[in-house]
Amino acid sequence: MTRHASHDYVPFGLWVYIMSDCVLFASLFAAYAVLHTETAGGPAAAALFDPHFVLIETLVLLTSSFTCGLAVLAAERKNVRGVWAALVATLLLGGAFLAMELTEFGNLIAAGNSPQASAFLSAFFTLVGTHGLHIFIGGLWMLALLMHVAIRGITKGTSRGILYFSLFWHFLDIVWICIFSLVYLFGSLSL
């Protein structure tokens, strides 16, 4: 048997893919940087965002990264219960993060600050929403992993899957830190 096992390459492939995703976010950040003063007479960032709310959001996401790390450790120890607990916790925290984000979006739109209101808001909703979309895809990925664990238990394949997923999830954390600091923190300083 001389063919390589394709899975040896997955982590490297994921890293390469993640680099390209960084560029996608970079172009959205660039658009935000160009457009963030184009409020078309509407309120600017400082008046719109509630840093405390977003701080809680951030803590929720960071905690989910922590539980995701626990899932990887549990999978290494073949601890099925631990994997379940950690993955479900990650899923719930991810869901809570998304729910908070949607609440924020809903409040903004209800107050007339919809993505159609100005170029600034278009860029804001798109940047933050794209991150949210990634979180949503991460959620689907977790569901798939849970199905694997339920049907197959902890095999080499499932624990590898959890490890790959954690790469993606931590990456989303880092992107969020950039959004948190560049959009919300600088925004509330009205820079």
Added chain:
Amino acid sequence: MFGILTSAAFIHGPIETGGQLVVVLGGVSVLLLLTFTKRWKWLFREWLMSLDAKKIGIMYLVLAGLMLVRGGIDALMMRGQQAIAVGAGSGYLSPDHFAQVFSAHGVIMIFFVAMTFMFGLINCILPLQIGARDVAFPLMNSISFWLTATGAILLNLSLVVGEFAATGWLAYPPLSELAYSPGVGVDYYIWALQIAGIGTLLAAVNFIVTIVKERAPGMTLMRMPIFVWTVLASMLLVLFAFPILTGTLAMLSLDRAIGMHFFTTTLGGNAMMYVNLIWAWGHPEVYILILPAFGIFSELVPVFSQKRLFGYTSMVVATMVITILSFGVWVHHFFTMGAGANVNAFFGIATMAIAIPTGVKVFNWLFTMFRGRIRYTTPMLWFMGFLFTFILGGMTGVLMSVPPVDFQLHNSLFLVAHFHNMVIGGVLFGYFAGLAYWFPKIFGFGLHEALGKLAFWLWIVGFAVAFIPLYILGLMGMTRRLDFVDAASGYHPLLVVALVGACIIALAVSVQFFHFLVSLRERKHRKDSSGDYWGGRTLEWSTSSPAPLYNFAHIPHVHGRDAFWRMKEKGESGREGPYEDIMLPKNSAIGLFIAGFAFLFGFGMVWHMWWMLPVSLLGIFVTILVRSFATETEYVVPAAVVARTEAHHHPV
């Protein structure tokens, strides 16, 4: 249910109806042919579901060939219109239809001819050159191809249902915004490119991992063939540039679909941001296309000069320098934006700087030929044709990198002549050279040399006749994309010359297809039984032609550059027994399913059939989920079968 799709989308003027009929009748006759010859099963099993990079490569090549015909017909239509729409004549195309034709031509030629052709050659050859059994992710390779094909299908569907963008190949806003392009044309443009673009990005990930991880033992980076280096550089460019395209088109589609204001003229939108972003992708894109062509020349010039490549290290360095510089020059596409003298000077100088590593490459090829015993084969002719046209194009490019000059020449036919010099004389000639050179390896038989040379001469003469007049017209002040010219302008005679040139090119393409057919008919006595058709230097020539499913019976061990040349000098063949069992990936229809759902998604976006979006996304998710549970995804080729295959190809 049908969104904004109504029966009106099918009703066109007489000329569009012609295009409609060609697409529909062509499609139906292929379906009928397959049914009558009972080839459906064969087609799916042997080709459409194949995960073999060599077969996927051939499918890319076929797609590129078809699209070359489509894009070429568009070119002839434009040349015809400009030759007759003079003075009192209004030509046969309406201004709107003419605009759709040049937009479709540009998009098809760049994405579905050049990019597709490039991936065809990479798939067929790259794994062989690095001594690998396959690419790193064979299933993802199939998905990449099918997403590319989906983009092409969506674009061509716009001929039958609805319309295409009338905005030019980069769809600049505000023209491409809903306010000025209310039809579905721009949406077809966006979704054809988004879907094909994801395929391209996945392919780049695949080939980067393949090159980094799958090289045969002993093949260090500095022992890789130059083609592998240039593909690595090109794929890195895809990786860093294509996400910008994806993001930019996503913003445009958000403007159009839900009324955002990224690039609109109202509420703070900024159209110049689009132009900056699209060229931050667009300039690297031209290097994505040209670098592999440079790689192809660096492979064949040593073989046909019967010397090793001059200046390997400088070639590698030049490639990497070009890769990096290509991200720092995008403003040269719009010096007229008004960024100011200092910004323009910076980008002008950066652009000129790229000429230096490019010049290094040209001299390396020339020194390789110097005192070589040159064989004037078809691939070599393409190379020499390339030298002339590419140097001419390069010089006109450097000319336009001087901002004050560009203020005169921007958007003129001078520019159109310049970039066709690069994309035809550089990219296309490079890929034609690659196809002529590797054809025996890919298909197992050689090509008719005389007809191949005839095609080359027709191409280069046609090219000169079609495009040199455009330089002059540009200097006379004729702008691009004109569907009508004033008789008093004096442009008419040269436009007729350009039409003659385009017809010569059409003849050249016909000769090319004819020469494939003739060679196919004579394939028995054109068979490449040695596997080393030209006396090659690199590993792809060390296995049989066409390469067996498993590429190499034994993974080669590499001890230096030009690995196969060394093996031949030592009298090794690398093919003797005993053999081992080999694992290969099984066929899979996953790529077809994912592409099918992606098509539904794109079509739903174009026609606002919103219900199709969740359905198709769910379809993709379920497809991936089902696949993730698959276990037996590989099969074993037993050693006995390997022995039989090897004995069949190389009787002792």
